[in-house]
Amino acid sequence: MIPMVAGVMPVFVLIALGYGLRKSDFLPDATWRPIEKLSINFMYPGFLIPSIWGADMSGGGAGAAAGAAVAAVIIVAIGTFAAKPFMKIDGPGYTSVFQGTIRWNSFVFLPVIQAAFGEKGLALAAVMIASIIPVTNILCVAVLARWGADQRGMRPLALIRAMLANPILLACLIGLALNFARVPFIPGVTETLKLLGSAALPTGLIIAGAGLSFAEVARRRVTIAGVSFVKLIIMPPLMWGLCILFGGDHLAQGVAMLCGAAPGAAAAYLLARQMGGDAPLMAGIIALTMVISALMIPLLLFIYHLT
Structure with missing residues (x-):
């Protein structure tokens, strides 16, 4: 247990390093x-493509973990949508609340x-x-598109183009296609991708730390605390429980639990700027x-270790 928690600590040390470098x-x-x-365009695709390409999709663990993640996101999204009439917040603010409850930081x-x-x-x-x-x-x-400041809406074709312009999503689709087609690893190509991917995780953590801004936390503490409660108190046990319900093994349960405990995504901030969010x-x-x-x-890992 102690080695597991100690292994996680460098993740947040690198985040703090990024924050310190920026400040x-x-x-x-x-x-x-x-x-x-x-x-985003090279290192993370270099990690994701071979990881998904070589993943075992036949076992129950991958399907259960992925299903739990998707189901939990949809459940929380429906709950956040249902709660909108009771929120004393404008449209752009609501879009940030919505993103905050369901998006998570893969860099972390x-x-x-x-x-x-x-x-x-x-x-x-x-796979998740x-x-x-x-x-x-x-x-x-x-x-x-509905509640952003511009409220211009987005045509389905434009939405599809926006999705496919995301290099992370594109890398996932490539990895899945190679996996489902049972294409064997290609000498030279796979090694190149993995070399790129080896730089993705530490670089992503430093970038995540550099992007942190605490200026708004004190001013809007009730709203931000409420979103954080849903994201980090409700989502982890929800994903964990759904993974158990879907028949996931112990490893799949742990991965699903930590997926729920991941913080908000920096990409959500960029999307908010681009589409009129807060x-x-x-x-x-x-x-x-x-x-x-x-x-x-660390607390969730301790609980997980006891199960």
Whole structure:
């Protein structure tokens, strides 16, 4: 148990390093966006494609974990939608609340899984990502198109184009296609992808830390605390319980549990800026969920270890 929790600690040390680098101006602000672009477009696809390509889809673990993640997201999305009439918040603010409850940070999730469960856990995590990213992106874009500041809506074809422009989603689709077609690993190609992928996890953590902003947390603490409660107190046991219900083994349960405990996604902030959401509120949600996640993940691993 202690080695498992100790293995997770470097994840949050690297996040803190990224935050410190940004705050200290060690790297100019203008450098962070190109680093993030490199990571999202090349490093993360380099990790995801071979991970999904070589994942065992025949076992019950992958299907149960992926099904639990998708089902939990849909349940929480319906609950957040049903609660909207009772929220004293404008449309753009609601879009950030919605994104905050269902989107999660794969930059943090994957290194945590690697530290806690190793390569077998990473394979399951990759399958979960391939299943959940299309669902969360479609739901969040639809909500922003309806309640964002512009409220211009989005045609179905434009929505599909926006989805396919996401390099993470595209990498998941490529990995799934190669897996389902039973294409064997290609010498040279697979090694190149894995080499790129080896840089994805530490780079992603530093980027996640650099993007944190706590300016809004104190000003809108009730809203942000409420979103954080749903995201990190309700979602982890919900995903865990659904995974058990769907017949997932112990490893699949642990991966599903940690998926639920991942903090808010930095991509949600970018989407809020692009589509008229409340970007400052989104930044505050991401920051607070990151801090709480650092406390919740060791606690959940302790509980998981006892089961």
